[in-house]
Amino acid sequence: MSKHVKEMGVLKEHLGKHQLKFTRQRELILDAFLKQEHITAEEMYHQLARKDPHLGLATIYRTLNLFCEAGLAQARHFGTQTQYDNISHKGHHDHLICTGCGKIVEFENCDIERLQEEVASRNGFTIHTHRLELYGLCSPCRR
Amino acid sequence: MSKHVKEMGVLKEHLGKHQLKFTRQRELILDAFLKQEHITAEEMYHQLARKDPHLGLATIYRTLNLFCEAGLAQARHFGTQTQYDNISHKGHHDHLICTGCGKIVEFENCDIERLQEEVASRNGFTIHTHRLELYGLCSPCRR
């Protein structure tokens, strides 16, 4: 009895469309993923090791990438690792990233989103998702 | 006789401050770098292979990182690689990406940029660069 009915449905629909199969591992990983705001494959590997010690790291990577294709996750490369963001967690959030210390501040701005829609429709596009990252220095790093 | 007098001066000042040396390789790499808007170490390696076949990849990496410390460049993790952005290059553009056919439309929007600055300063950040990508379907793909 999962709590993530809606997202499970999104996943199943994606699987059905692409002749992929619904497996115990995919269900387990999705449940764990949806509890996070963002996570790396390595973190999830250790986190799930207790529930299923035989779950392979490769499966985690494959599954998180599958979630990206299904529109449930979004990959973000930071430093040497890849962060997988949970799209449905807080709706969508954008990032302010300090290139000095690596600090990440999340934000949401309706006006920007509205302007994005405007740009898109002016070009005949319908937006499904977006990525906005602002890189700079936070005040401590600026000195 | 280099055309990049100002940036060469910035580099030399940084070198002087840190007891580092001005070398033929650093001059060569800076000249090549300033002609680009952004470039990866690998790309630069191949590009410079003609001028100096013995220039090592490690030197390119070291030098591009040096430029970041000197404030001439900024590293950005894009996909699996690191892009080095030319700070002094102003023509920034954002992307509309069709997930159906892969078409990419470039755009620029001053209002969005202004709002980004607002968000940043509200959080005490100074933006150096940003990345905005809108994913969706173009009108041919929507049908």
Place this chain on the structure above:
DNA sequence: TCTTTTATTGAGACGGTTTATCAATTTCAA
């Protein structure tokens, strides 16, 4: 200039992250 000191270079080894391989297993439609 010549000498001395110190930083830099190039080549390859190395380490961490992610993907590819493949036999065994599981899913699911018939």
Place this chain on the structure above:
DNA sequence: TTGAAATTGATAAACCGTCTCAATAAAAGA
């Protein structure tokens, strides 16, 4: 229940970027 097809886990391999180190080049001193 059966069988085709997808998935898994373990590990090898690929990939990117950094580190190591002997040889070299740049700056500073005499």
